[in-house]
Amino acid sequence: MKKLIIATLLFVGLTAFAQEGKDMGHRQDRDGMEKMSPEQRNLLMLKKMTLELDLNSKQQEQVKQIIAEQSAKRDAMKAERMAKKQDxxxxxxDEHFAMQIKMLDNQIAMQxxxxxxxxxxxxxxxxxxxxxxxERNYEKRGERNRE
Known part of the structure; x- marks a missing residue:
């Protein structure tokens, strides 16, 4: 009986420890991106797109401008949300609806x-x-909401 109790406690402890490690990995990845400057994030995105889509130099310059515009818009919207959150x-x-419409309009323009x-x-x-x-982000959000 003692062995069964010890085995159960060991299993529960290991499971809890494994879940903590998984959560910390997400935070570390996010912290790494947040510590980058906007220019670094933009360059990283451009390089990834260049590799994935095989962009030529002219396309890279045009996409670089679009990424910079989108980044600035995203940062402004984030700052606005944070200011309201602090208050x-x-x-x-209606405000939520307007934000969604604005975001979708930005996505249509980018497309x-x-x-x-x-x-x-x-x-x-x-x-x-x-x-x-x-799809991956939607799945991740669902996993976070279930925990």
């Missing part, structure tokens, strides 16, 4: 710009990569 203001339903820059096959690959990215 303990939750957005109203149209990318369509003019990329070749047809590159654009298909880019859309596929984005869809996979959004």
């Amino acid at each position: 303990n203001e939750k957005p109203t339903a 149209n710009k990318m369509k003019t820059i990329l070749l047809q096959e590159q654009f298909k690959d880019w859309k596929s990569i984005r869809e996979n990215f959004h």
Whole structure:
């Protein structure tokens, strides 16, 4: 009986320890990206896109500008959200709707710009990569909400 209790406690302890390690990995990855400057994050994104889509130098310059614009917009929206969060203001339903519309408008504009820059096959690959990215993020959010 003692052995059964010890084995159970050992199993529960190891399981809890393994879950803590998994959670810390997510934070460390996020902290690494947050410690980068916006220019570093933009360059990293450009290099990844160059590898994935085989961009030529002209395309790289055009995509670099788009990434910088999107990054600036995203940082401004984040700063706005953080300011409201510090004031303990939750957005109203109308404000939330307006933020969603603004975000979708930005995505549509980016997609149209990318369509003019990329070749047809590159654009298909880019859309596929984005869809996979959004699916993975959606799954991660679901996992975090369940914990």
